[in-house]
């Protein structure tokens with residue numbers, strides 16, 4: 140009921156449900172149609188929900204409300220920073236239950252205290268007035284000064300310092316106060332014990348209810364990894380759905396993705412991308428365990444200041460791609476790897492020579508079905524030939540997200556299509572009798588946020604403080620990266636830009652924060668590479684920076700913002716012999732995935748930015 144009220148409260152403040160019709164004008168008012176819990180609803184397009192509600196709804200999203208799946212919720216701007224995880228935690232089932240428990244216990248405590256106070260007050264009054272049976276039935280009189288003193292002592296709140304106080308009365312009140320302390324202590328002990336039992340029960344029921352959601356699970360399966368039945372070696376299939384924002388899985392029925400979730404392990408509040416939340420830096424972090432500053436792919440395109448050369452998404456020379464990607468680690472161990480598209484996979488580096496048979500050159504026009512079928516065909520090879528590590532990449536729903544933003548029905552359709560591809564994959568594995576043997580790790584690289592509200596910041600507006608020519612700017616949005624030419628001190632440029640942005644005279648200036656890269660928040664890990672330009676601007680979610688005003692209509696979606704922003708999160712699902720069924724784990728950064736994969740394959744990779752303890756925390760121990 141509590142959750143339902145929350146939803147109602149949010150309903151009055153938020154856009155709830157998928158947007159069924161994009162903005163349009165009715166009676167000169169801009170409106171959108173949203174499918175809410177009570178049917179389709181026309182609402183002003185400018186309505187914005189407060190972050191507070193956004194957090195609530197996103198966090199209770201995975202729960203089931205009144206046995207119905209929570210409708211999709213959208214609102215912006217949203218800036219859910221990682222610094223406030225307790226808010227998420229508060230609304231998770233266990234904390235929600237403990238909230239109720241707390242309210243109950245606190246109420247119990249106050250009621251008990253009030254009852255004791257009243258009872259003792261009456262008792263003392265009785266002692267003082269003699270045992271007149273009538274006094275018990277009389278209405279409670281307004282306490283006299285003496286009565287008030289004893290009543291106060293009964294409440295353990297005050298000490299009597301009045302020297303003129305009648306000593307006999309004092310004597311009579313000291314006895315009950317010892318009793319009161321004793322009773323209060325017993326009561327507190329009882330409350331503490333009941334709380335402990337209740338928590339134990341909640342934790343137990345939480346874990347057992349999550350396991351009961353998976354029909355095939357049993358108690359023993361939760362303690363040890365499951366043995367391989369048909370395959371001879373563990374095989375990891377790493378699937379990426381580009382721009383699959385965390386929460387998309389609730390937009391539409393996704394039975395296949397949910398089959399993996401229900402029978403596998405999921406990052407309950409999503410996978411955290413690395414900064415900048417862009418495709419190439421993130422995909423390469425996933426397979427190297429390194430932050431972009433260390434694996435070298437610091438943006439989708441950038442300049443190497445040492446050589447003056449430009450990196451683009453078609454650059455396959457090994458000099459750009461630092462670190463050791465998983466396919467290389469696998470081959471180093473004498474095992475086979477196969478890549479059906481992945482940024483960096485075509486780069487011939489170290490022991491990885493991108494073999495024709497197992498390494499596909501990127502071609503976005505290959506139908507998704509063909510990609511799935513090709514990967515499935517690898518399992519028909521003789522046992523020793525089956526690659527132990529495979530990648531599979533889909534451009535959707537990123538592709539649509541850029542064009543129409545995250546709330547368009549096109550996204551819903553793209554998500555449904557990705558789900559069908561997962562279904563095709565599961566079917567193929569089941570036909571081969573290896574679905575339970577193969578480890579499927581399904582991830583995205585980043586989230587997506589709408590950019591339709593003319594939330595623009597123009598560099599030309601800074602001209603009164605400093606001219607920023609377009610040649611200085613390596614990227615605008617959502618990562619502003621500026622490299623001034625020699626002769627300009629970056630610190631001076633930053634100081635002047637800040638002055639302008641903070642002057643209140645630059646439109647939307649307060650939504651852009653510029654930093655010398657060394658002064659960026661350390662949690663972004665975005666400094667230790669010459670390739671990172673000296674000046675970085677962090678743009679508030681869903682804002683964009685442009686050089687100058689144009690007549691271009693802006694409306695779509697974007698990503699690349701601070702990775703602490705909730706809309707930049709994506710999904711993580713692990714399904715396979717070493718993943719517990721129905722398990723939820725807290726969000727983590729994608730640099731942890733490298734060690735997770737090497738751990739499953741029982742091979743050793745080089746040190747990286749992931750934690751060596753992470754796999755133990757998420758995987759089932761081996762048999």
Ligand SMILES: [Zn+2]
Pocket residue numbers: 382418537538541698
């Ligand atoms: Zn994208």
